[in-house]
Amino acid sequence: MQIDISKEVNFIWDIADRLRGAYKSDKYKDVIIPMVILRRFECALSDTKSKVIEIFSNILIIAIL
Numbered sequence: 001m002q003i004d005i006s007k008e009v010n011f012i013w014d015i016a017d018r019l020r021g022a023y024k025s026d027k028y029k030d031v032i033i034p035m036v037i038l039r040r041f042e043c044a045l046s047d048t049k050s051k052v053i054e055i056f057s058n059i060l061i062i063a064i065l
Helices: 005-020 025-044 046-064
Strands: none
Touching (some): 025 046
C-alpha cells in the first residue's frame, strides 16, 4: 500500500489549523516547530531520560550544599 503524502500533509495541516486558535497563520510556525522539535528530542532520548534526571538531581544536591 502506497501512502499519499500530500493527503497526509493536508490532514496534519487541517488539524494544526484547528488547534492554532488565536495564532495568525504566519506566526504559527514560531510556536509549532519548536514544540515538534522538543517532542522529537523527548522521543529520541526516552531510553536515557531517567538516568539524566537522576544525574541532574545529584548535581542540584551538590550545588545546594
